[in-house]
Amino acid sequence: MTILFKNAAVMIDGSRWLANGCAAVDGTKITYVGESIPEGRFDRVIDCAGKLLTPAFYNIHCHSAMTLFRGLGGDLPLQRWLNEKIYPAEDRLNPERVRIGSTLAIAEMIRGGTVSFSDMYFFCDETVKAVLDTGMKVNISRCLLSFSEDSTVKGDSRFDEAVELAKTYHNAGDGRMKIDMSVHAEYTNKARYCREVADYTHAHDLNMQVHVSETLDEHEECKARNHGMTPVEFLLDTGILVPSATGTATAAHCVWLSEGDMELLAENRVTVAHNPVSNLKLASGVANLPLMLKKGVRVGLGTDGAASNNAQSMLRELQTAALIHKGVTRRADIIPTGTICDMAMSGGAIAQGRHDCGVIEEGKRADLVLWDLDAINNIPMAEPYSTLAYSAAYGDVTMTMCDGKILYENGEYKTLDVERLRAEAKPILAHYFD
Numbered sequence: 001m002t003i004l005f006k007n008a009a010v011m012i013d014g015s016r017w018l019a020n021g022c023a024a025v026d027g028t029k030i031t032y033v034g035e036s037i038p039e040g041r042f043d044r045v046i047d048c049a050g051k052l053l054t055p056a057f058y059n060i061h062c063h064s065a066m067t068l069f070r071g072l073g074g075d076l077p078l079q080r081w082l083n084e085k086i087y088p089a090e091d092r093l094n095p096e097r098v099r100i101g102s103t104l105a106i107a108e109m110i111r112g113g114t115v116s117f118s119d120m121y122f123f124c125d126e127t128v129k130a131v132l133d134t135g136m137k138v139n140i141s142r143c144l145l146s147f148s149e150d151s152t153v154k155g156d157s158r159f160d161e162a163v164e165l166a167k168t169y170h171n172a173g174d175g176r177m178k179i180d181m182s183v184h185a186e187y188t189n190k191a192r193y194c195r196e197v198a199d200y201t202h203a204h205d206l207n208m209q210v211h212v213s214e215t216l217d218e219h220e221e222c223k224a225r226n227h228g229m230t231p232v233e234f235l236l237d238t239g240i241l242v243p244s245a246t247g248t249a250t251a252a253h254c255v256w257l258s259e260g261d262m263e264l265l266a267e268n269r270v271t272v273a274h275n276p277v278s279n280l281k282l283a284s285g286v287a288n289l290p291l292m293l294k295k296g297v298r299v300g301l302g303t304d305g306a307a308s309n310n311a312q313s314m315l316r317e318l319q320t321a322a323l324i325h326k327g328v329t330r331r332a333d334i335i336p337t338g339t340i341c342d343m344a345m346s347g348g349a350i351a352q353g354r355h356d357c358g359v360i361e362e363g364k365r366a367d368l369v370l371w372d373l374d375a376i377n378n379i380p381m382a383e384p385y386s387t388l389a390y391s392a393a394y395g396d397v398t399m400t401m402c403d404g405k406i407l408y409e410n411g412e413y414k415t416l417d418v419e420r421l422r423a424e425a426k427p428i429l430a431h432y433f434d
């Protein structure tokens, strides 16, 4: 299938854009970007007058099935929210419920221009199948835990599931499925077990996902437990944050990092998943993004689960990240808006090991989004970065394409029966909120 987008404002990346341009897609790849109309015949020509074409979003921290718990325990701080609301609700999950919860998140992400997400949870097969069915991409990981100093991966059913997932699905769907490893966090794991997981990760050249320094208590209690080591130092010491041959780690939250932590993350090519909305909602704090960038840390954006956000909107993360660091530092020029856009797009793609994604360039994967510039809230567009960061709305997405396949267009899901999803979800939601 060949598709030509013409008469579009084209945002190539966070620093280059065309006021009136074209892009061509052949199969899964972008074959042309430029101001003139390329030669050749196309199966479909899309006139994009009044539209903005951008790279799609890559959500690098998520627990998709937790969409079932959207709204549970709205005003509780993290530990009470987990203990009183989330853990009891998770005890009642089963594979079918995880499939439906993940599909709810997938539908919300596709609608908002996200084509790929990094997920950390359980019953991961169900999420993988949902992603394969809907044509999206995922970096999925079976969340690992160890509560005793003697814990070992040998005979650990969670670890066995992670290994089985990697064997079955790694790079399935033409590379759309990637299986990452994950330990939940320092405070839910022990050193020996972490070392064994890290050994497996490096031996198989996989990516790693882990929560790091989300709250001040977590950060300080780690130091007390581990002879002054911060969570970053502990996770480096045990190998968890050490890069594989090509794989790297994604550290979610990183609200309470020291300057030394940031330097270590930069040295080890770790990407920080900045989740500003979840961190604000759970009152965890505001990560020092300007200092991370100054230290050369890679950063992408994530929603976290819908239980702590409560949306799966990468646009809202982008907009929150664009605003909050200006307010905290009282400097309007603290981070260029285009840089924030890059975090949501190419920054996330790189974290997921998708180096051929996240930019509208010839040879890259065709992960594209069309935005309605004729929407009243977007008139006029001075340049695309400020439109995305300060005026666009979630509903302004008119098309989402992943690997050259249209997943959503003009109100219609192309790969997902959303009415059936609503009908399947309702009885489960009633179960959690009765």
Ligand SMILES: [Zn+2]
Pocket (backbone or CB within 6 Å): 061, 062, 063, 211, 252, 304, 305
């Ligand atoms: Zn999380």
